[in-house]
Amino acid sequence: xxxxxxxxxxxxxxxxxxxxxxxxxxxxxxxxxxxxxxxxxxxxxxxxxxxxxxxxxxxxxxxxxxxxxxxxxxxxxxxxxxxxxxxxxxxxxxxxxxxxxxxxxxxxxxxxxxxxxxxxxxxxxxxxxxxxxxxxx
Amino acid sequence: xxxxxxxxxxxxxxxxxxxxxxxxxxxxxxxxxxxxxxxxxxxxxxxxxxxxxxxxxxxxxxxxxxxxxxxxxxxxxxxxxxxxxxxxxxxxxxxxxxxxxxxxxxxxxxxxxxxxxxxxxxxxxxxxxxxxxxxxxxx
Numbered sequence: 231x232x233x234x235x236x237x238x239x240x241x242x243x244x245x246x247x248x249x250x251x252x253x254x255x256x257x258x259x260x261x262x263x264x265x266x267x268x269x270x271x272x273x274x275x276x277x278x279x280x281x282x283x284x285x286x287x288x289x290x291x292x293x294x295x296x297x298x299x300x301x302x303x304x305x306x307x308x309x310x311x312x313x314x315x316x317x318x319x320x321x322x323x324x325x326x327x328x329x330x331x332x333x334x335x336x337x338x339x340x341x342x343x344x345x346x347x348x349x350x351x352x353x354x355x356x357x358x359x360x361x362x363x364x365x366x367x
Numbered sequence: 368x369x370x371x372x373x374x375x376x377x378x379x380x381x382x383x384x385x386x387x388x389x390x391x392x393x394x395x396x397x398x399x400x401x402x403x404x405x406x407x408x409x410x411x412x413x414x415x416x417x418x419x420x421x422x423x424x425x426x427x428x429x430x431x432x433x434x435x436x437x438x439x440x441x442x443x444x445x446x447x448x449x450x451x452x453x454x455x456x457x458x459x460x461x462x463x464x465x466x467x468x469x470x471x472x473x474x475x476x477x478x479x480x481x482x483x484x485x486x487x488x489x490x491x492x493x494x495x496x497x498x499x500x501x502x503x504x505x506x
Binding site for chain 1: 371373426429
Protein backbone atom coordinates (compact mmCIF):
# COMPACT_ATOMS: atom_id res chain seq x y z
CA UNK A 231 0.00 0.00 0.00
CA UNK A 232 1.14 3.52 -0.76
CA UNK A 233 0.57 6.45 1.58
CA UNK A 234 1.26 10.04 0.64
CA UNK A 235 1.66 13.10 2.79
CA UNK A 236 1.78 16.64 1.50
CA UNK A 237 3.82 19.50 2.95
CA UNK A 238 4.61 23.01 1.78
CA UNK A 239 7.57 25.29 2.01
CA UNK A 240 8.35 28.67 0.52
CA UNK A 241 11.87 29.45 -0.56
CA UNK A 242 13.88 31.59 -2.92
CA UNK A 243 16.52 30.48 -5.39
CA UNK A 244 18.60 31.47 -8.39
CA UNK A 245 19.16 29.03 -11.24
CA UNK A 246 22.58 29.83 -12.56
CA UNK A 247 25.49 27.47 -13.12
CA UNK A 248 29.00 28.67 -12.33
CA UNK A 249 30.20 26.49 -15.23
CA UNK A 250 28.32 28.72 -17.71
CA UNK A 251 28.61 32.35 -18.75
CA UNK A 252 25.98 34.91 -17.78
CA UNK A 253 24.62 34.85 -21.35
CA UNK A 254 24.46 31.05 -21.38
CA UNK A 255 22.73 30.98 -18.00
CA UNK A 256 20.22 33.54 -19.20
CA UNK A 257 19.52 31.52 -22.34
CA UNK A 258 19.17 28.27 -20.40
CA UNK A 259 17.25 29.27 -17.29
CA UNK A 260 15.54 32.47 -18.48
CA UNK A 261 14.11 34.68 -15.73
CA UNK A 262 15.10 32.05 -13.16
CA UNK A 263 18.73 33.19 -13.66
CA UNK A 264 18.05 36.70 -12.29
CA UNK A 265 20.95 37.14 -9.85
CA UNK A 266 18.94 38.52 -6.94
CA UNK A 267 16.70 35.45 -6.93
CA UNK A 268 12.97 34.81 -6.80
CA UNK A 269 10.77 32.40 -4.90
CA UNK A 270 8.16 29.68 -5.06
CA UNK A 271 5.57 28.07 -2.83
CA UNK A 272 6.87 24.54 -3.17
CA UNK A 273 4.48 21.67 -2.54
CA UNK A 274 6.02 18.37 -1.57
CA UNK A 275 4.26 15.01 -1.75
CA UNK A 276 6.11 12.16 -0.09
CA UNK A 277 4.93 8.63 -0.81
CA UNK A 278 5.80 5.66 1.39
CA UNK A 279 5.25 2.01 0.59
CA UNK A 280 4.51 -0.67 3.16
CA UNK A 281 1.82 -2.90 4.60
CA UNK A 282 -0.61 -1.82 7.32
CA UNK A 283 0.56 -2.99 10.72
CA UNK A 284 -1.94 -5.62 11.98
CA UNK A 285 -2.12 -3.99 15.41
CA UNK A 286 -2.23 -0.28 14.55
CA UNK A 287 -3.78 -0.55 11.08
CA UNK A 288 -1.22 1.97 9.87
CA UNK A 289 1.56 1.73 7.28
CA UNK A 290 3.39 4.50 9.11
CA UNK A 291 2.45 6.91 11.85
CA UNK A 292 1.44 10.04 9.94
CA UNK A 293 2.25 12.36 12.84
CA UNK A 294 5.76 10.84 12.95
CA UNK A 295 5.99 11.34 9.17
CA UNK A 296 5.04 14.97 9.65
CA UNK A 297 7.82 15.35 12.24
CA UNK A 298 10.36 13.72 9.90
CA UNK A 299 9.34 16.04 7.05
CA UNK A 300 9.61 19.05 9.35
CA UNK A 301 13.02 18.04 10.69
CA UNK A 302 14.59 16.98 7.40
CA UNK A 303 13.04 19.30 4.85
CA UNK A 304 10.56 21.95 5.93
CA UNK A 305 12.55 23.31 8.86
CA UNK A 306 15.82 23.68 6.93
CA UNK A 307 14.24 24.95 3.67
CA UNK A 308 11.14 26.97 4.56
CA UNK A 309 11.60 30.73 4.15
CA UNK A 310 15.22 30.26 3.13
CA UNK A 311 17.31 31.36 0.17
CA UNK A 312 18.27 27.89 -1.02
CA UNK A 313 21.53 28.90 -2.76
CA UNK A 314 22.83 30.61 0.37
CA UNK A 315 21.27 28.73 3.26
CA UNK A 316 20.86 25.08 2.28
CA UNK A 317 24.33 23.55 1.89
CA UNK A 318 24.26 21.49 -1.30
CA UNK A 319 22.88 24.41 -3.28
CA UNK A 320 25.98 26.52 -2.84
CA UNK A 321 27.57 24.17 -5.40
CA UNK A 322 24.65 22.62 -7.30
CA UNK A 323 21.90 24.54 -9.04
CA UNK A 324 18.63 24.41 -7.03
CA UNK A 325 16.41 23.39 -9.91
CA UNK A 326 13.23 21.51 -9.00
CA UNK A 327 15.02 18.36 -10.17
CA UNK A 328 17.99 18.85 -7.85
CA UNK A 329 15.80 19.86 -4.91
CA UNK A 330 13.77 16.65 -5.35
CA UNK A 331 16.97 14.58 -5.37
CA UNK A 332 18.19 16.35 -2.23
CA UNK A 333 14.85 15.77 -0.47
CA UNK A 334 15.06 12.08 -1.42
CA UNK A 335 18.63 11.94 -0.05
CA UNK A 336 17.48 13.45 3.24
CA UNK A 337 14.36 11.30 3.65
CA UNK A 338 15.27 7.85 2.36
CA UNK A 339 17.39 6.86 5.43
CA UNK A 340 14.47 7.73 7.76
CA UNK A 341 12.44 4.60 7.00
CA UNK A 342 12.98 0.90 7.69
CA UNK A 343 11.13 -2.14 9.06
CA UNK A 344 9.27 -2.84 5.84
CA UNK A 345 8.43 0.79 5.13
CA UNK A 346 10.31 2.48 2.30
CA UNK A 347 10.31 5.83 0.60
CA UNK A 348 8.70 5.23 -2.77
CA UNK A 349 8.44 8.65 -4.44
CA UNK A 350 9.13 12.33 -3.93
CA UNK A 351 6.95 14.68 -5.94
CA UNK A 352 7.90 18.32 -5.82
CA UNK A 353 5.65 20.98 -7.31
CA UNK A 354 7.55 24.16 -8.10
CA UNK A 355 4.31 25.69 -9.37
CA UNK A 356 0.92 24.20 -10.14
CA UNK A 357 2.10 23.88 -13.74
CA UNK A 358 5.47 22.22 -13.17
CA UNK A 359 6.45 19.27 -11.03
CA UNK A 360 9.01 16.50 -10.86
CA UNK A 361 8.84 12.92 -9.57
CA UNK A 362 11.94 11.22 -8.23
CA UNK A 363 12.09 7.71 -6.86
CA UNK A 364 15.77 7.18 -6.22
CA UNK A 365 16.85 6.06 -9.67
CA UNK A 366 20.45 6.81 -10.60
CA UNK A 367 20.45 10.46 -11.55
CA UNK B 368 13.44 11.28 -12.99
CA UNK B 369 10.17 12.46 -14.40
CA UNK B 370 9.06 16.04 -15.03
CA UNK B 371 5.49 17.07 -15.72
CA UNK B 372 4.31 20.32 -17.19
CA UNK B 373 0.69 21.46 -17.29
CA UNK B 374 -0.88 23.33 -20.21
CA UNK B 375 -4.37 24.48 -21.07
CA UNK B 376 -6.40 24.93 -24.22
CA UNK B 377 -10.04 25.63 -24.93
CA UNK B 378 -11.80 23.96 -27.81
CA UNK B 379 -15.19 22.87 -29.04
CA UNK B 380 -16.24 19.52 -30.39
CA UNK B 381 -19.18 17.36 -31.26
CA UNK B 382 -19.24 13.63 -30.69
CA UNK B 383 -20.87 12.04 -33.70
CA UNK B 384 -19.86 8.87 -35.50
CA UNK B 385 -20.51 8.54 -39.21
CA UNK B 386 -20.80 4.78 -38.68
CA UNK B 387 -23.93 5.16 -36.53
CA UNK B 388 -27.48 6.39 -37.14
CA UNK B 389 -28.78 9.68 -35.71
CA UNK B 390 -30.66 7.78 -33.03
CA UNK B 391 -27.68 5.60 -32.18
CA UNK B 392 -25.41 8.66 -31.93
CA UNK B 393 -27.90 10.36 -29.65
CA UNK B 394 -28.19 7.28 -27.47
CA UNK B 395 -24.43 6.77 -27.27
CA UNK B 396 -23.11 10.31 -26.88
CA UNK B 397 -26.12 12.04 -25.29
CA UNK B 398 -25.70 15.81 -24.97
CA UNK B 399 -22.25 15.53 -26.53
CA UNK B 400 -24.04 14.78 -29.80
CA UNK B 401 -25.85 18.15 -29.95
CA UNK B 402 -25.43 19.28 -33.57
CA UNK B 403 -23.80 22.64 -32.89
CA UNK B 404 -21.19 21.22 -30.54
CA UNK B 405 -19.96 22.43 -27.16
CA UNK B 406 -16.58 23.14 -25.59
CA UNK B 407 -14.20 22.38 -22.77
CA UNK B 408 -11.27 23.97 -20.98
CA UNK B 409 -8.87 21.11 -21.54
CA UNK B 410 -5.90 20.66 -19.23
CA UNK B 411 -2.96 18.79 -20.69
CA UNK B 412 -0.18 17.31 -18.56
CA UNK B 413 2.92 16.28 -20.49
CA UNK B 414 5.43 14.07 -18.67
CA UNK B 415 8.99 13.53 -19.79
CA UNK B 416 11.60 11.23 -18.34
CA UNK B 417 15.33 10.86 -18.55
CA UNK B 418 18.51 11.28 -16.58
CA UNK B 419 19.39 14.51 -14.84
CA UNK B 420 21.94 16.60 -16.72
CA UNK B 421 24.60 17.26 -14.05
CA UNK B 422 25.75 20.44 -15.78
CA UNK B 423 22.36 22.15 -15.75
CA UNK B 424 20.58 20.31 -12.94
CA UNK B 425 17.70 19.83 -15.36
CA UNK B 426 16.07 16.89 -17.04
CA UNK B 427 15.45 19.09 -20.07
CA UNK B 428 15.06 22.80 -20.68
CA UNK B 429 11.41 23.53 -19.91
CA UNK B 430 11.42 26.27 -22.56
CA UNK B 431 12.16 23.71 -25.28
CA UNK B 432 9.26 21.55 -24.07
CA UNK B 433 6.97 24.60 -23.92
CA UNK B 434 7.76 25.55 -27.53
CA UNK B 435 7.28 22.00 -28.74
CA UNK B 436 3.91 21.56 -26.99
CA UNK B 437 2.75 25.00 -28.04
CA UNK B 438 3.67 24.55 -31.69
CA UNK B 439 2.42 20.96 -32.02
CA UNK B 440 -0.71 21.07 -29.85
CA UNK B 441 -1.77 24.30 -28.17
CA UNK B 442 -1.56 26.71 -31.13
CA UNK B 443 -3.36 24.37 -33.57
CA UNK B 444 -6.09 23.42 -31.08
CA UNK B 445 -6.68 26.37 -28.75
CA UNK B 446 -9.94 28.21 -29.47
CA UNK B 447 -10.69 25.88 -32.36
CA UNK B 448 -13.52 23.64 -33.36
CA UNK B 449 -11.79 20.27 -33.26
CA UNK B 450 -14.14 18.60 -35.75
CA UNK B 451 -13.75 21.34 -38.35
CA UNK B 452 -10.27 22.70 -37.78
CA UNK B 453 -8.06 19.81 -36.69
CA UNK B 454 -7.61 17.47 -39.68
CA UNK B 455 -7.53 14.21 -37.70
CA UNK B 456 -11.10 14.82 -36.51
CA UNK B 457 -12.63 15.13 -39.95
CA UNK B 458 -12.66 11.33 -39.81
CA UNK B 459 -12.18 10.33 -36.17
CA UNK B 460 -14.63 11.31 -33.41
CA UNK B 461 -12.94 13.87 -31.12
CA UNK B 462 -13.57 11.97 -27.92
CA UNK B 463 -10.97 12.68 -25.27
CA UNK B 464 -9.55 9.20 -25.89
CA UNK B 465 -8.97 10.05 -29.56
CA UNK B 466 -7.82 13.56 -28.70
CA UNK B 467 -5.24 12.20 -26.24
CA UNK B 468 -4.04 9.79 -28.94
CA UNK B 469 -3.75 12.59 -31.49
CA UNK B 470 -1.88 14.82 -29.03
CA UNK B 471 0.57 12.03 -28.24
CA UNK B 472 1.07 11.34 -31.96
CA UNK B 473 1.83 15.02 -32.59
CA UNK B 474 4.27 15.17 -29.69
CA UNK B 475 6.12 12.07 -30.90
CA UNK B 476 6.37 13.54 -34.38
CA UNK B 477 7.80 16.83 -33.05
CA UNK B 478 10.07 15.14 -30.51
CA UNK B 479 13.25 14.30 -32.47
CA UNK B 480 13.72 17.75 -34.00
CA UNK B 481 13.23 19.45 -30.63
CA UNK B 482 15.14 17.05 -28.41
CA UNK B 483 18.23 16.08 -30.33
CA UNK B 484 19.42 14.60 -27.04
CA UNK B 485 17.61 11.27 -27.29
CA UNK B 486 17.92 10.56 -23.56
CA UNK B 487 14.87 12.77 -22.95
CA UNK B 488 11.76 10.74 -23.71
CA UNK B 489 8.05 11.40 -23.67
CA UNK B 490 6.78 9.45 -20.65
CA UNK B 491 3.10 9.98 -21.31
CA UNK B 492 0.31 12.52 -21.24
CA UNK B 493 -2.82 13.11 -19.20
CA UNK B 494 -5.69 15.01 -20.74
CA UNK B 495 -8.33 16.41 -18.41
CA UNK B 496 -11.56 17.16 -20.24
CA UNK B 497 -13.25 18.42 -17.08
CA UNK B 498 -12.30 18.27 -13.43
CA UNK B 499 -14.13 14.97 -13.22
CA UNK B 500 -12.56 12.99 -16.01
CA UNK B 501 -9.08 12.46 -17.33
CA UNK B 502 -7.40 10.31 -19.95
CA UNK B 503 -3.88 9.05 -19.62
CA UNK B 504 -1.43 7.48 -22.03
CA UNK B 505 1.75 5.79 -20.88
CA UNK B 506 4.61 4.97 -23.13
